[in-house]
Amino acid sequence: MKALKCEVSGTYKNHKGEVLDYEAKGIIVYADEGIIHQACVNRFAAMWLAKQKITVKTIRECYLDDTKEIDHDFSFIGKDIKEMTPEELQQMAVYTGIKVPAYKTTSIRNMRMKAIENYLLQVKKVPEDKVARIMELSIKDIPEFTIEENVEKLVEQKTEIQSLAESVSEYGVNIVTDAEEQSEYTMENLKDLARAKGIAFSPQIGYDKLKARVFDN
Numbered sequence: 001m002k003a004l005k006c007e008v009s010g011t012y013k014n015h016k017g018e019v020l021d022y023e024a025k026g027i028i029v030y031a032d033e034g035i036i037h038q039a040c041v042n043r044f045a046a047m048w049l050a051k052q053k054i055t056v057k058t059i060r061e062c063y064l065d066d067t068k069e070i071d072h073d074f075s076f077i078g079k080d081i082k083e084m085t086p087e088e089l090q091q092m093a094v095y096t097g098i099k100v101p102a103y104k105t106t107s108i109r110n111m112r113m114k115a116i117e118n119y120l121l122q123v124k125k126v127p128e129d130k131v132a133r134i135m136e137l138s139i140k141d142i143p144e145f146t147i148e149e150n151v152e153k154l155v156e157q158k159t160e161i162q163s164l165a166e167s168v169s170e171y172g173v174n175i176v177t178d179a180e181e182q183s184e185y186t187m188e189n190l191k192d193l194a195r196a197k198g199i200a201f202s203p204q205i206g207y208d209k210l211k212a213r214v215f216d217n
Contacts, residue, residue: 001149002030003072008040010061012049019060024048027072029095036094037064043090047103080144081116089115092147098122109139116145127195190214 009023026048028036041062049056076088076095084092086103089111093100098118101111117135120126134142190210194201201210 001072001074001077003027003070003074004030004036005068005070006036006040006044006064007066008045008048009063009065010045010059012045012054012056013058013060014055015057017057022049022054024052027070029074029091030069031094033064033067036067037062039090039094040064042102043093044103047087047090050103076147077149078146080146081119082112082139082142082144084112084115086111096123096147113139116142119145119147125195127192130192 005025005027007023007025009021011019012022013019022045024045026044028039028044031039041059045059045062046056074088074091074095076084076092079088081089081092086108089100090103092098092115096119098115099122100115100118113135117131120131120134121128187207187210190207191201193214194210199213201213205213
């Protein structure tokens with residue numbers, strides 16, 4: 001898939017309080033230059049320096065000196081979020097546009113849990129109350145969630161709603177799908193389906209209007 005080979009330089013502070021120069025390079029999922037620069041500052045520079053056996057307390061300056069567009073196979077594609085490494089989680093964050101804790105700011109478990117939560121909320125558009133129920137589970141009981149290539153950033157994934165519903169239904173999280181009888185929907189069912197599909201609606205919307213909007217999408 002499309003990626004950018006990046007070269008950065010700047011200064012960092014070590015745990016002795018010394019300010020030192022650095023140069024580093026690495027590969028990041030393709031994005032526009034502003035996003036890539038911020039990703040280097042906040043996510044990747046410290047990781048790339050760690051590979052050079054350099055321990056960083058804080059990145060003070062980070063200049064994006066060069067980028068080159070390349071093709072690259074990223075290991076986070078098709079992988080369960082619960083099994084991703086810190087670097088894979090950072091790549092996934094850039095790819096999907098979701099928020100994930102930065103490298104070494106918390107445990108790998110917390111990074112994975114926050115990635116799952118924000119993936120469901122921000123990409124899959126699952127209602128907050130349903131995501132909360134999933135996040136109350138122990139990590140071993142949370143369903144598998146994988147990132148597929150060509151997922152659009154922070155937009156509804158309407159074609160995946162049914163498979164998502166099936167994967168979480170056994171945990172008491174019910175997302176109504178088009179396969180069910182339309183005549184059996186309550187107003188709350190329709191609202192849940194609209195939210196799951198990413199369909200905006202007013203709190204005052206009528207039943208028939210909301211039903212038409214849901215099933216026309």
